[in-house]
Amino acid sequence: MEQIGIELEQAVEIILSSGRKMKRTQFVFTKEANGRILAEDIYAPFDNPPFHRSPLDGFALRSKDLEGASKEIPKSIQVIDTVYAGGCCNQTVNQGEAVRIMTGAPIPEGADCVIRLEDIKEGFNEENTLILVDRELKRYDNFCFKGEDVKKGTLLLQKGVKLTYIEQGILSSLGIEQVEVYDKLRAVVFATGDELVEPGTELKPGKIYDSNLLMLYARLCEFGIAPVIAKHLSDEPGEVARAIEESCQKADLVITTGGVSVGDKDIFHEVLPILEAERLFWKVNLKPGTPAMFAVYKGIPMFHLSGNPFAAATTFELLVRPYIAMAGRDESLCTNRKKAVLEDDFIKVSNGRRFIRGKVEDGKVSIPPATQHSSGMLASMAGCNCLIDIPAGSMELHKGSVVEILLL
Numbered sequence: 057m058e059q060i061g062i063e064l065e066q067a068v069e070i071i072l073s074s075g076r077k078m079k080r081t082q083f084v085f086t087k088e089a090n091g092r093i094l095a096e097d098i099y100a101p102f103d104n105p106p107f108h109r110s111p112l113d114g115f116a117l118r119s120k121d122l123e124g125a126s127k128e129i130p131k132s133i134q135v136i137d138t139v140y141a142g143g144c145c146n147q148t149v150n151q152g153e154a155v156r157i158m159t160g161a162p163i164p165e166g167a168d169c170v171i172r173l174e175d176i177k178e179g180f181n182e183e184n185t186l187i188l189v190d191r192e193l194k195r196y197d198n199f200c201f202k203g204e205d206v207k208k209g210t211l212l213l214q215k216g217v218k219l220t221y222i223e224q225g226i227l228s229s230l231g232i233e234q235v236e237v238y239d240k241l242r243a244v245v246f247a248t249g250d251e252l253v254e255p256g257t258e259l260k261p262g263k264i265y266d267s268n269l270l271m272l273y274a275r276l277c278e279f280g281i282a283p284v285i286a287k288h289l290s291d292e293p294g295e296v297a298r299a300i301e302e303s304c305q306k307a308d309l310v311i312t313t314g315g316v317s318v319g320d321k322d323i324f325h326e327v328l329p330i331l332e333a334e335r336l337f338w339k340v341n342l343k344p345g346t347p348a349m350f351a352v353y354k355g356i357p358m359f360h361l362s363g364n365p366f367a368a369a370t371t372f373e374l375l376v377r378p379y380i381a382m383a384g385r386d387e388s389l390c391t392n393r394k395k396a397v398l399e400d401d402f403i404k405v406s407n408g409r410r411f412i413r414g415k416v417e418d419g420k421v422s423i424p425p426a427t428q429h430s431s432g433m434l435a436s437m438a439g440c441n442c443l444i445d446i447p448a449g450s451m452e453l454h455k456g457s458v459v460e461i462l463l464l
């Protein structure tokens with residue numbers, strides 16, 4: 057049942073319940089998995105480190121041999137071998153013996169501690185194989201145990217985790233070259249309007265350069281889902297319907313801007329019937345972006361946002377972003393609300409709910425001058441990093457008031 061003129065929360069509820077979480081998965085190389093959502097639990101395939109190893113450069117020896125060692129009576133120990141990181145010592149350290157060892161090298165059999173290179177004296181015989189140790193060490197002093205980072209079989213990473221450089225490092229430390237991740241959402245963006253021309257084209261009378269297509273394209277890229285199609289379309293309903301129809305085979309969501317209000321060229325009132333798409337709501341009780349429209353076509357959610365650039369940017373955050381977070385299983389994209397203290401006055405009375413742009417820093421939010429809030433104005437959004445949520449029925453807001461903000 058279609059709803060007209062609904063609250064934002066209701067709109068988001070309709071949007072979220074009309075879609076499903078991504079089910080398709082694929083294997084990708086760990087090195088290319090940054091920002092992807094893990095689709096499997098990952099267990100440690102072996103103990104890591106895979107052997108006891110030295111945490112420093114020194115000598116691996118037996119703590120028992122150092123009992124009673126002191127400055128006055130140092131112990132003399134025979135060095136029988138040298139082992140470097142990446143190598144292996146096949147000798148066993150017996151009584152009175154040591155192996156010269158470098159950081160990261162496997163501790164040889166028989167040794168149970170490592171003394172630092174700086175803490176011994178070398179060179180007491182011709183072959184340079186005797187060292188003097190003038191202190192005692194306990195068993196397992198300077199000794200890294202096999203498996204101390206991760207034990208074989210430990211649940212390392214859980215399904216649903218977003219892979220960052222840290223998780224990629226962990227996977228790599230266990231030699232895991234490929235992982236199963238959820239497919240990225242395939243987004244399609246169309247900016248509609250006969251007045252629009254692309255940068256690089258001459259600006260003829262009556263025309264304007266498009267802002268929304270690139271703005272939404274870039275925002276989707278910031279969310280990790282570069283659109284599969286991003287295109288300008290005219291105001292001709294048949295052409296727009298055809299473009300949506302063709303893109304649908306490749307899309308998990310469609311976003312359009314323009315043509316949703318009540319004018320002669322507000323074509324989505326015609327496009328949706330041509331497609332026989334189900335329109336679930338039109339008009340949300342907020343400014344900017346009131347005439348936002350939402351429909352489902354062949355199971356694909358379609359967000360039809362206002363053409364006014366600030367309205368498009370705002371309703372993208374308010375309506376599309378929660379859908380992307382849910383369907384793309386990316387919790388880091390969920391709306392992030394906070395309280396902040398106003399640094400400036402906002403002297404407009406707000407009969408309806410209003411979102412205005414702001415710049416928050418250390419819990420204080422500044423706002424552009426009152427003249428720069430219209431939904432057709434984009435330039436004053438430069439440097440802004442939040443939207444201020446002003447409830448319906450608010451009187452003038454003054455510096456020092458506490459407001460709720462949505463971080464962008």
Ligand SMILES: Nc1nc2c(c(=O)[nH]1)N[C@H]1C(S)=C(S)[C@@H](COP(=O)(O)OP(=O)(O)OC[C@H]3O[C@@H](n4cnc5c(N)ncnc54)[C@H](O)[C@@H]3O)O[C@H]1N2
Pocket residue numbers: 247248249251252264265266267268269313314315316317318319322344345346347361362363364365367431432
């Ligand atoms: N009689 C009424 N007129 C309007 C109403 C209303 O209720 N009654 N609502 C107003 C509100 S609120 C909004 S918001 C706009 C929404 O208009 P549309 O979504 O139909 O968008 P357009 O008319 O296509 O464009 C609006 C404005 O934005 C410019 N535009 C469009 N696309 C782009 C783009 N990609 N890049 C830059 N600028 C763009 C377009 O040229 C228009 O100036 O309707 C009000 N009217």
Ligand code: MOO
Pocket residue numbers: 342343344345346347362364367431432
């Ligand atoms: O709802 Mo519209 O974007 O304010 O002008």
